Amino acid sequence: MVNCGLLTVKNEPVPLKSIEVDLQVQGHVATVSSTLQYANEENSPLEALFVFPIPAEAALCHFSAKIADQEIVGKLQEKDEAKEEYDDAIASGDQAFLLEESEESEDVFKLSVGSLPAGQSAAVTFIYVTDLSVQADHSLRFCLPAVLNPRYSPPGTDSGVVSEITSSASIPYSLSFTANVSSPNPIAKVESKCALKPLVFLNADHTMAKVCLCADHKFDRDVELYLYYENAHQPTAIVEAGVSTAKPGTLMGDPVVLLSLYPEFPEAVMSSVSSCGEFVFVMDRSGSMGYAMHNGRGAQLRIESARDTLLLLLKSLPMGCYFNIYGFGSNYESFFPMSVEYTQKTMEEALKRVKEIDANMGGTEILEPLKHIYNQQCIRNHPRQLFVFTDGEVGNTKEVLSLVKDNAESHRCFTFGIGEGASTALITGMARNGCGHAQFITGSDRMQPKVMQSLRYALQPAVDDISEVWTVPAGMSTNRLSQPLNVLFQGQRALIYAQLNGESQSSDSEGTVTVKYRLAGQEVSNTLSFSLKPAESTRLSIHRLAARSLIRSLEQEWQTERGNREALKARVVELSVESGVSSSHTAFIAVHKGSGEAVKGPMLQRRVPAPRGKFLKAAMPMALYCSRAPRKACQSSLFGGCFAMLKKKKKTSKAQSVESVDILPKIEDHLLQLISLQKASGCWDMDNALAQVFGRTEEEVVKQTPAQVEKGVWATVLALIWLHGFKMDDQVEWQFVAIKATEWILEQKVANLSECVLVGNALLGCQVTEEALGL
Incomplete structure (x- = not known):
């Protein structure tokens, strides 16, 4: 095994000493504060790059660094200006920190640590806010990503994200994790796949509780919490007061409302299952799909679970629909030249092909198969439903998301992130842009239940002509901050953020929003009333999530706009700085004035050796590596090691797959x-x-x-x-x-x-x- 990260001359990872995470949950909104303590035990000044994942929907809103007893709070600036200030600082002998979103993927951030003197220690703290996703059993899921999988970049591209890999050796730093949970409804329980200390209730009505990870937890996998509230599956509204010092009429100066809607479709529509549709299953067959679903005993290989899932899907399709199956890696192939009608003959032919699929197609290039699928003519009266399964990450995430969005009118996209470390930006982004639904299969989760839940959504009739009607007291108006709703599913939560402008001129302290839509030819509406009285101590989390939503909408517009890009960028920078929420066009910069002596000679930098051993995609949260190592060399050594290892493993993997699948799964199941x-x-x-x-x-x-x-x-x-x-x-x-x-x-x-x-x-x-x- 070869350790990776920031290494000493003895090949030992030393800088990262501890991670301390404080989680504050209010209802279904979480505020995460992470403090990382590390040290330079070298004899030379150090420059390093620290790469870490956060959920794609999160709003990064604070960064600070503490050196000795002095704390420096980062400020948001336009990204190029921040980079220039960073370069100037380290050239002058100052210590500097630059925190920025990756240009390739919105769920990866890079922290540049500049000119940390020999023997010096430092602590960095970053805070982000995110909303918690609702699971099939109505629990709320929080995930602290520990794994950052390799971003596979297609040949000929130059991805700026180089993710870190480590061996399965014990993690050299400690992790402290504490969660404080409060809810309007009583907290029934908190569960995790990691060992937790007993849940402690902080009040008599069980609306406040505290839970901690056990002290011996190793941060070698994602930390997931599942929060169960009583009566959680109901519409809610939270109004958050603006900042008193901010100008009225601005985003941070006005109140913001967050609405959580759970649409209820007419029973007559839901009682019948659609028998039409074109179902296209797109399966990742890259080398990493040959790894186990989790590290526990008896874990299936990811590709084995995928085979079982495809079997279940093929058996569950309605007669009269159309289907096809694609496999992709460094290239792609399909079972049929074009989608075929679902019959006994085509089902049997597909099942024979399913038993032969293996994790033997190399990298993770999803763009080309998607282009091929979208170029296929749609089948009349059979709406296209795309099911995408992948455990990897791609270097061209934004290009993939743009392609899905451009074709949103012709299909719905349902996505499945397999294993820890799957890109939240890719999985949630494709589902959001494709008017579908995203699922993550981690730890000992079974893939099949989550896939069948998405199939149930896919078989629901599509919702058309979604509109909203707001009613607020005289003197007030609303300004929508989130993107317009483009998809609704029965019982699936939909979030709306809106800014409340002006002041009420009456004693009326309530507002309403009515969501109207067409479903299977019927006009349907759902109405939610909400109090205009602001909630207490929400810590501006609603404002920041709303700002994040608006910023993302403007960034997507900026990517497709050809003539007004500068104005859109200026608006993004303005919103980012005003709200304190990071964007693709801004970065946090923090400078600690040092001796003022310019650095003489090159600072110490580190090359990351290629991984060896069993776990290529093992856990390396927030890994440190050399910021100026030649990128292409690093990538080639990374994937060279990857494919060499895969060739070695392939013999046993393929033998297992042939033995275990005979159109049927294992006899024990x-x-x-x-x-x-x-x-x-x-x-x-x-x-x-x-x-x-x-x-x-x-x-x-x-x-x-x-x-x-x-x-x-x-x-x-x-x-x-x-x-x-x-x-x-x-x-x-x-x-x-x-x-x-x-x-x-x-x-x-x-x-x-x-x-x-x-x-x-x-x-x-x-x-x-x-x-x-x-x-």
């Missing part, structure tokens, strides 16, 4: 085995493989067939009973399989269906009713 046996129409054949799932022989099962009942009907009724009797905890995975089966049975017009269910329950030892089966 009876649920997937049952699903794999289903026909495209929704029925099952009665054979020995199906009987094995039931724990019976084929002869036993056939012998119990009710009179005048076809074998296929009997097999399908038993399969439904087994699913409801033994696999209710996994219902989200088999819900569409069961819907198809139920519809097929009803089409057969079986005269003695009640007897079938009665005998089937007796055979399998269940007590499932016809009503529960949908029969």
Whole structure:
């Protein structure tokens, strides 16, 4: 193993001594403060670059550095001006810190540490605000990224992001993590995949609590918290007062409201599942997909989980739709030249191809397959639904996002980030620009439930003509700060930020917003009332998230604008400086005046050796490396090491894949085995493989067939009973399989269906009713 990061002459990582993280959660908004203590134990001045990830939707709003007893607070400036000041400072012998967003991806920041004298220690603190995503079980997820995966750059490009890799050796620094949680509703529980100390409630009604990581936690994976509130799945509104010293009419001078909407669609529309659509599954087959889903025992390889997921998706599609499957790496390939109709024949052909896919396609170049897909003519009356699976990161994220946005009118894009370190900018950005939904599969998460939740969204009818109507008291008006809603899903939270201008001229202290839209030809509206009274002690987090939303909107406009770019950039810089929220056009600069003596000779800089050993994408949070090492040399050594390792591993990986997949998944997984046996129409054949799932022989099962009942009907009724009797905890995975089966049975017009269910329950030892089966 070779350690990476900032190294001494003895090849030991020394600068980063500790990380202290303080998390403050108010409802579904989190404020994260991270302090990193490090030291230069060399005999020469040091310049280094420190790369760290934050969630793509977060607003970075504070940076400071403490050297000895003196604290220097960073100020936001236009980026080129900040860089010039940084260069001038280190040339003059001063200590300087420059914190900027990467030009390639909005979820990566770079901290330049300039001229840190020999023997000197320093602590840097940065603070960001983010909203917490809602999970399928209605919990709120917070993630502190520990892993920054390699940004794969297509040949011929010159990516400015060089992410750090480390070996699996023990992390040399300590991590302290404390979370204080408050909510309008009682806190039911807090869960994590990391070891936590017991939850401590700070008041009698359980609306305030504190939780900490256990002291022996190693920051070798993402720290995830899942917060469960009582009655959390309901619309809310928070009004935050402006800054008293700011000018009225400005973003920071006026109150800002944050609305959380949970649209409820008419039951008549939601009771039927769409049978049309073109479903295009785009699967990452780069080398890193050959790694395990997590570091625990018995973990599947990512590519194995992907194969099982594709099996489940293929079995869950409705008859009459169209589909295709793409694999991509350094190049791409598709199962069919163009999307084909979903039939028993095409499903079987696709399943044979699925069992052969492997993590053997090199890098992560997603742009070209997307271009190819978008160039395919859409199928009339079959809206295109794109499902993208990837564990990697790309150096051309912004180009990919722009392409998805340009084609948003012709499709919806659902994305899945596999494993820790998947780019939040890429995954959430593609889903946002493609009017879809993003999911992250980390740790011991199963991929299948999350994918099936997204399939449920994809099968919902698309919402059209979304508009908002605001009502506020006389003398007041609203100014929308977030991008217009372009997608709504049943029960999925939608966020709206708005600035409240003026003052009320009446005693009315409430406002309302009504969201109107068309759904399957019906006019639908949802209304939310909110109090204009500001909430207490929100720490300007709502203003900063609103500013972040507005800044991102202007930045996207700047990327596509051809004539007015300077004016847009000036507006972004103005908003960034006013709100204190970082942008792509600004940077934090902090200068500590030193001896005033110019640096003589080059400062000590470090080259990062290529990784070796088992874990290429192991955890290196916020890694340090030489800021001026030749970029291309660093990348070539990185991926040279990567592909050499992959070639070595490929023999065992491929042998495992051939052995474990035979159109069917592993025999031990009876649920997937049952699903794999289903026909495209929704029925099952009665054979020995199906009987094995039931724990019976084929002869036993056939012998119990009710009179005048076809074998296929009997097999399908038993399969439904087994699913409801033994696999209710996994219902989200088999819900569409069961819907198809139920519809097929009803089409057969079986005269003695009640007897079938009665005998089937007796055979399998269940007590499932016809009503529960949908029969």
